[in-house]
Amino acid sequence: MSRTLQLAEQLISRPSVTPDDAGCQEILGERLARLGFRLETIESGPTDFRVTNLWAVRPGTAPNGAGRTLVFAGHTDVVPTGPLEQWTSHPFTPTHRDGKLYGRGACDMKTSLAAFVVAIEEFLAAKPDPRLTLALLLTSDEEGPGVDGTVVVCNTLAARGERIDYCIVGEPTAVERCGDMIKNGRRGTMSGKLTVQGVQGHIAYPHLAKNPVHLLAPALAELVAINACGGWDAGNDHFQPTSWQISNIHAGTGASNVIPSAAVLDFNFRFSTESTPESLQQRVHAVLDSHGVDYTLTWTVGGLPFLTKPGELVEAVQQSIRDETGIETELSTSGGTSDARFIAKICKQVVELGPVNASIHKIDEHIALAEIEPLKNIYRRTLDRLEALLLV
Template sequence: MSDTLRLTEALIRRPSVTPEDASCQALLAERLEALGFACETIASGPDDFRVTNLWAFRPSATPDAPVLVFAGHTDVVPAGPLDRWSSDPFTPTVRDGKLYGRGASDMKASLAAMVVACEEFLRAHPAPPLSIGFLLTSDEEGPARDGTVVVCEALRRRAQRVDYCIVGEPTSVQRTGDMIKNGRRGTMSGRLTVKGIQGHIAYPHLARNPIHLLAPALAELVATRWDGGNAHFPPTSWQVSNIHGGTGASNVIPATVVVDFNFRFSTESTPEELQARVHDILARHGLRPGADYDLEWTVGGLPYLTPRGALVDAVSAAIRDITGLEAELSTTGGTSDGRFIAQICPQVVEVGPPNATIHQIDECIALADVEPLKDIYRRTLERLSGVA
C-alpha cells in the first residue's frame, strides 16, 4: 500500500460530515509540521455550527520566492441511507480495483496526494525557491460562510502573498488529469415574493391571485437570453429551484407566491446588470417593487478565470509528464472555494480525480488514479520551483 493510499484511508475513517472535521486536519497538520510547516487552526462560526480551518505555511529561504497554496476541504456530505452502501461509508474498503468510502474522491484522496507530494518533493529539495501553503476547511460542502472565505480574509488582512493556488476538487472525467478547471462561473440566488390578496377561489374579484400576477413575468424570465457567454464560459443561465404558493386547500387563492431562482453567470454579465434586468422584466408586467413584490439577492461568488500562464502551463506539463494526457481546460460545473481564493490569488486552478461518484452512494476512486494524482502535484511543485 502506498503512502498516499494509506493516508487517504486514514482520512476516510474520520466521519467528517460538514461542519465536523473529525481531526482530519490535525492528522494532516502533524505530517506538515514534520516538514517545517507552521500550522494554525482558525475556528469560525456559532457553537452549533463550528467550523475548523487550517492554515499551514512553509516559507522559502529564497527572497521573493513565489507562493503556491494547496487548498481543499476535509468535510464530506452525509452518507445517506447506510443500507444502500455496499460497505460502511466510513470504513475504507478496496474491491475490484477501487477504494470505496465517503470522501474517497471528494476530496480526501486529493488531500492525501497533496501532503505526500510535498513530503517527496521536500525530501529531494529541502530548500526550494518556492514557499508552500495549505488552506483547508471543514465548511466547503455546507453554507461556506465560515470556511475558506474566513481564512482568505485573514490572509488579506495580513498581506499574505499568494501567487498560485491548486484546489484539489475532483475535476477529471475519465482519468486523473484529463481536465483542469481554470475558472468557474459566478452564482447568484434570488428569492422573489409576489404579493396578492387571499380569498375564496369562487370569488376571484374579491381577491388577487399572486400566481397569476407572476405567470407572464415568469415566462419571460425563463425565455430570456442573458448573454452569449464567451470563449471561456458558456452563456449565463437562469433556473428556478423552488416555487411555494397556496395554503394547501383547493378553494383558497393564496396571499403570496415565493420563487427561489439562481443565476450561474459568465464574465459577460455582472450581478448588478442581471439584477437590473430582472427588475425591468417584472416592471414590464406591472409588478412594482415593495407594493407588488419583494426580492432578496444573495451573491454566492463571482466568476473567475485563470488564463494560460505559469500555473496552467506547469500543471498541464505535469499532467503530460505523468500521464501522457493533454488536459482540457474547462470552466463548467458548479462552484468551488476557488471563488474565494481568486479574490486574493491571481492564478487558481482545480485539479483532482474523476468525479463520477461524488456525493453518491458507494463513492469511490480507482486505485489507478491515486498515485498519478500525487505525482502530478509533486511534478507541479518541481516545475514551479524550477527543479524539474
C-alpha cells in the same frame, strides 16, 4: 499499499460530515509539522456550527521579493452519507472492491488531500531547502454554507498582507481519467428569492381575491423565454452563456379551495464574465416591473466569475499531467462553484485539479485505485516545475 492510499484511508475513516472536521486536520497537521510547517488553526461560526480551518506554511529560501508561494487548498468535510442501508459497504470504512476505493470523501476530496501531503513530503525529501514557499489551506465548511471556511482564511491573509502566487484546489475535476480536465476558472453564482404579493380568498370567489401565481405567470414566461434563447449573454471563449434556473416554487395553504396570499420563487444565475450581478438584477427587475407585479426580491451573490489564463501555473500543471499520463488536459470553467472563488480574490493564478468526479456526493462514492498515485505524482511534478522557475 502506497503512502497516499494509506493516508486517504485514514482520512476517509473519520466521519467528518460538515462542519465537523473529526480530527482530519490534526492528522494532516502532524505530518506537516514534521516537515517544518507552521500551523495556525482559525475557528469561526456559531457554537452549534463551529468550523475549523487550518493554515499551514513552510517558508522558502528565496531572497526577499524573489520568492513565490504555492498553496494547496481543500476541505476535510464531506456531505451526509444518505441512507446507510443503500451503501454496499459502510461509508466511513474504506473498502477495496473491483479496483476501486469506496468511502464518503474518497473522491471529494480526501484522496486529493492525501496526495497533497505525500507529494510535499516527496518534494522536500528531494529538495530540503526549496526556494518555493509551500502552504495548505484546509476547511471544514466547503460542503456547508461556506461562510466560515476558506473565505474567513482568505480575509485574514488579505488583512495581514500575506501573498499567494499560485493555488491548486483539489476538487474532483476529471471526467473519465485523472488529468483529462482541470478548471482554470468558474462561473459566478447569484441567487434570488422573489415573493409576489396577492390577496387570499375563496377559490370560488376570485373577484374578491388576487391570485399571486396568476400575476407571476406572464413575467415568469418572459424570464424563461430569455433563458431559453440564451438572451442573458452569449458567453465567450472561456465561459458558457449565462444560465437562469428556477429551483423552488411555493404558494398556497395546502387547501384546494384557497387562493394563496403570496407566491415565492427561488432561482439562481450561473453567469459568465459577460454579465455582472448588477446587469442581471436590472434585467429581472425590468421584466417584473413591466408586468406590474407587486413583489419583493432579495439577492445573494455567492461568487463572482474568475479566470486564470495560461501562464506559469496553468502551463506547469498541463506539462505535469502530460508527463505523468500522456494526456493533453482540457481547460474548463464549467460546473458548479468551489472555494476557488474566494481564493481568486487574493491569488491571480488558481486552478482546480483532482479525481474523476462521476461519483461525488453519491451512494458508494469511490475512486479508482490506479488513479491515486498518478494524482499525487502530478502534484509532485508541479512542485518541481514551479521550483525550477525560481532557479532560472
